[in-house]
Amino acid sequence: MTVTKKPSKPQESNERAELRRSQILDAAYKVFSEKGYRDTTVADVAQVLGMGHGTFYRYFTNKHDIFEQVMNSALLRVAKVIASEDPKATNTLAEYRGQVERIGSGMLDLLDSDPAIPRLLFYEAMGISPELDEKIQRVWELSGEVTETYLINGKSKGFLRADLDTSVAALAINALIFEGGRRVVRSADKATAKRRWLKTLVEMIFGGIGS
Amino acid sequence: MTVTKKPSKPQESNERAELRRSQILDAAYKVFSEKGYRDTTVADVAQVLGMGHGTFYRYFTNKHDIFEQVMNSALLRVAKVIASEDPKATNTLAEYRGQVERIGSGMLDLLDSDPAIPRLLFYEAMGISPELDEKIQRVWELSGEVTETYLINGKSKGFLRADLDTSVAALAINALIFEGGRRVVRSADKATAKRRWLKTLVEMIFGGIGS
Amino acid sequence: MTVTKKPSKPQESNERAELRRSQILDAAYKVFSEKGYRDTTVADVAQVLGMGHGTFYRYFTNKHDIFEQVMNSALLRVAKVIASEDPKATNTLAEYRGQVERIGSGMLDLLDSDPAIPRLLFYEAMGISPELDEKIQRVWELSGEVTETYLINGKSKGFLRADLDTSVAALAINALIFEGGRRVVRSADKATAKRRWLKTLVEMIFGGIGS
Amino acid sequence: MTVTKKPSKPQESNERAELRRSQILDAAYKVFSEKGYRDTTVADVAQVLGMGHGTFYRYFTNKHDIFEQVMNSALLRVAKVIASEDPKATNTLAEYRGQVERIGSGMLDLLDSDPAIPRLLFYEAMGISPELDEKIQRVWELSGEVTETYLINGKSKGFLRADLDTSVAALAINALIFEGGRRVVRSADKATAKRRWLKTLVEMIFGGIGS
């Protein structure tokens, strides 16, 4: 029996599959962000792509599997911004202030382009599964440690207060940046909101609110 | 032994009912905090009290009803701390610093005694129902406005920077306090964590991190 | 130990109990009529009397028990009307016509004072339990047989058609009377409706609609 | 053997779905008729078809939805019989008598093939939902009006009594026909029962029972 079936090119097939997989991931990211894990149905995600919902299971093991991958991609984006500067490159307060401005700006831009990240990373992910909880937790800790590297560098070079509680201050700074992100996301005039938050944030970190 | 008069039937009944109701509310608060709204089943709450799940419905209309009441009680506690000081009573930076210390301390204590509040109020409540969303939103706005009152008072009396962006700064301060609460809650040595966060928080707000 | 408890008078107690029982029966009759068997809850019936719903079970075995008794009382009232005349007392068509008018009038009055009877007896009762189904069925058959007695009497005395299918005609006559009842019940002006139905009904039975 | 071209996928799918839908509708019709709305569970209907109860919800929104459709189909069948003759086509009593015989015969056949219709339409449907109540009510009124059209025609042409109360008589005639249907349905020998009822019914309407 002669088979006239077009021979599959594995290369091409893999590319196609990878593309599809990526499309599903994007759609899931979107839907999870809007409705949360529990309220998102596999059919919801499939419908965004006009795809049969059975097809979903050809690319992902189950709902939890794709959520974990969605979380991974969100975490990666945050990590990239935080790691975008060299913690040891600064020698003066002004230089560090510049760094904070750039990191803050980058983070605000990220959260603006991905308004779902706060919800997704801060709370949505928690309680889905112990593994996921722990992973998120680890990223936040890491994130704090990276910021702390900047502060330790500043302390050692003398342009930050010698009695600065670097680990706590690092978390506080991160919190300010994330809160800024959350607020900018929800604001009507995002450009203005971003400018105001960045200014206030930097002023507070570097000079406090006193006159 | 002092004999207290046996209370009359209906009185006693009401007290019993109120007690039961309160027990269910507490149990629900606990379970909602740990598992979130969607993951919490009415049976879960009932099981905590070792009671049949049908009993639940003698005290609350439905799952949404009790969640709303749980939220109300959480919101009330937060509001009490925020409103515990007089925004116009301060005339110097030092006095205001004292106020922030007391409010921060009160909030940290509250979040310590009620570790669930951040999760409950920040994200868990959202998306359950439009009414609830709006209520939470209103409380956050109000909360920001109260803090802003302190800042406006400081500006008008000259002990805060004239160019301070009061509305943004108010939200930033609130965010710092809440982040402190979240972190203190999770720390092993809460007393130390509280002291460190309070110090860092006040230093940052009033002096920045520079040397 | 001297017991000062008032000695119960069994007589009086029984009377009280019987009164209560009768009150519950009336309330149940009302509620069953309005909402049907499935939609009526024991608590509904108790509430009508401002009585604790647990008390219900002191007077009736269960919900089915009281429904059966409600049905019995309804059936009894119908039977009384049907049996209110003497089937053999008539010797002329005119006399029988008078009987039908009186029975019809009595039934219309009954259904007017008890608008629930049609619903209760015709359909509500069916499907609750096989025993009940059968009982209702038996009553309808009996009811037809009683009416048939009148017709047989008429046939034997020659004032009704010799070829009259008495058993079918009896059921048809009963159906007309009941339909009249149902319609009178729902009409706005019951007196007029009763008069019109009675007239039409008798005319049809005794003369047809032709000119 | 004639080979029929294999239908295209979506076509076939639609047919299959429509078939399934229709099967469920039939099963529901049957179960609703036997047990009534409240006593019928979705699982009951599913079990008749040996299918999982979840499958039901792929074809109908909910239990009320399918009941409404069941009612619609029943109402449609009744309406067809009633509208099967031309009310104005008759000029003599004999002709009208022929019409009544045909309509009565058609209705008896319908109720024989669909023994559930009386229960379904007269009582079962009422009290489920206000919309349904109103729909049923409207059909009965309409049904009476159609029958009345025949009577008015007869009066105007002089072959029916001038003092005939057409609206009441119309309802009475309908009631007779329906009662006949109910009885024929339950009889052992349906052919005979049908003949006897039809004869008695027509005799009564057109001549009364007198000799």
Add this chain to the structure above:
DNA sequence: TATGAATGAGGCTTCATTCAT
């Protein structure tokens, strides 16, 4: 490889009945 029909576990809610007070 893609599809979507089918499934049933699981969650919410009601209510008849029991029983301690």
Add this chain to the structure above:
DNA sequence: AATGAATGAAGCCTCATTCAT
């Protein structure tokens, strides 16, 4: 005798997952 708090069986509905086509 009266009460009503407590219970859990049972019904409606959703949706993650499977599988035949």
